[in-house]
Amino acid sequence: MEIEVNRRNMHVLECFSSPTRVKMIELLGEQPMNIKSLSEALDIKSPIVTRHIHMLEEAGIVRCENVPGKRGTQKLCYLQLTHATLLFKGKAAKEEKNRYFVSLPVGTYSSYEVKPTCGLASAERMIGMCDDPRYFADPEHVHAKVIWFGSGYVEYRIPNYMVNNERPDSLEISLELCSETPCTVNHLPSDIVFSVNGTEVGTWTYPGDFGGARGIYTPSWWHKNIQHGLMKTIRITRQGSYIDGVKVSDVTIEGLSLAYDKEILFRISCSASAKNCGGVTLFGKGFGNYNQDIEVTLRCL
Template structure:
């Protein structure tokens, strides 16, 4: 996640202006904790902890879950944001013109997958689990969650550039993780990202997350994986990055984006990778972030 240092992101930046909030992040990095446990560990009242947690929630750093306890219900706090990159230098004005596209994860244009695999809408599983043929089912466009053990999924991003306009940057935000049978928090997977058949780089996802319920994951869902990590892939004139960390020297000019030609974006979990751990994807009404695949094209 890239965070520009400006007044519009004060809610996020203010989270680190408090020793208490930083200590809460440190504690939750070890394990999820309820408000009472946090208060005892910090030596402050539960009411004060609650206020600090609310600020961390607003910044999407922490999520909370209300669960039954021996005395009614308790609020369990989870650290959900894996990393963030602060951007101090504003982009040049030429990069301020952009358009945005939201692509549902079920609206892929091509695929090749192997089990374990499947698709789900927000109300039911689509077709049969572990049968790749259902990735061609017309209902696949309604998918809010999909997963496969190896293979790839590809999307077509519309190209709205006209005349002499040229793409200067492309940023894609999506929620993903590995895919293990049921789930395994320690299940690395080497995921490769492509645009127009050019490999932007590889990122190793640390696991398949199922120990904690996804914030937006439907209550009826019980097949294991609950949420992913929010990642941002960016390609600009300097290279290709994931969450601000350089993946390769591939630039937006290398993609040869032609007038009227869609931009093809592919995510691959190769069977031959060092860590062949599959891929799970989450769209709206699933996972920890209520969004589809968000694409921003700067020109």
């Protein structure tokens, strides 16, 4: 995982500012642990441990799974990130010349096929009626700041600004998302698949136990249980495809057939036949915990 040292990545950099969080990383580097075990090892209360773990998970450093325990379920925590490289001014500036950036509002999808539960909302109001896929074709969909669906896909056309003598080196896409969580359910894991130009680059399983607390940027009028998601970064390089620095497939940037005169198609999907069909919710600027849309960076040689 490569982390540029800037304000946009403060949610990652701040994870290392706390001795408690660093100690958690050390402990999880030895073995997976549940919240109770971490609480006892650190001699701090479980709710405080949970808040630290939430922060580490949102940064992609830790992942959690709900597994059966002696009394119901327990949250088991794993160290997900094995290494990270900080990019300071020198290297980042060197890459800037051949770097193309675009921010896509979540409502500007170019094609879709969705099944209920589904819906869209702008920063001010709902767009159309809930659970009616026809409103995904409403011209107002381009103003959506949050969209959700139970199964299916949305696809975006990413503009490609390469010139004809450049070769793509990496493609990075960051976005905030979670499962499509109905109003009364807070545990709904979901297998979410990311594809570029028709090639599946990786699958991420949303753990399904976030979203109940109000999102930092979520409007006050919004009262559904879907409040915020987790920030995910998909990166396709010459070595393979990664989600938050963890390799998820051998698909390389060369295998995506990127050409300077062709746009890039990015699809987010959840199959009805998936093991965990929890759907998808996408948060854009003005919703969730991260005030951003779908951000895309293409670096070239």
